[in-house]
Amino acid sequence: MHMHKFEKIWLTFGISCLVIFLAVVGVSAFYLGNKPPSCLTTVNPEKVDQTKPFNKPGLHKVDGKDWDYELVYVASAFSYNPAKVEVPLGAKVKVIATTKDVIHGFEMAGTNINMMLEPGYVSEYTTTFDKAGEYLIVCNEYCGAGHHLMSSMIEVVK
């Protein structure tokens, strides 16, 4: 089959780009272990307040785990519990969140933390808070009349 020289060039270019882009996604998922925040852990949405760890929302220091802190959030129409948290700079934190009623969003503006909170499911995201500052958490799934008032604040302090 005759192929023009240029055709060979752009086919090689296109296929290599595809392979590189997919390899990056593959390494991220299978080697670094990145996965969607909803990890198939379930919780009874009617008994969230009595279920560990959601009976004590907030930041907790933990020992013997890959992360230093667990930051537990309970969302309900139209607020987050806790409303404000201080996290020490450089702490490796596992954010664990769920909702008591309808689907809520959990977006920490300006970071990669962006989860959907579904009733009955636990969403989690582990990361190192390595930039100081104030971070606003907003709901980005329309949840009702007070959706736009739903927010929380994380302060990363030295």
Place this chain on the structure above:
Amino acid sequence: MAKAELKTKQKTEVEDSSSLKGTLASVFLLGAFLIVTWVGVYYLFVDRF
């Protein structure tokens, strides 16, 4: 008698359409755009926590 048109000696000039320079350039322009935007988004992802 009318001339038969087939007998005219005029040749139609056919443009050489085998040059793919423009196509190559546009493919690489699009490729560069895709790579720049992809790398930009990837950098944002890596830079943020």
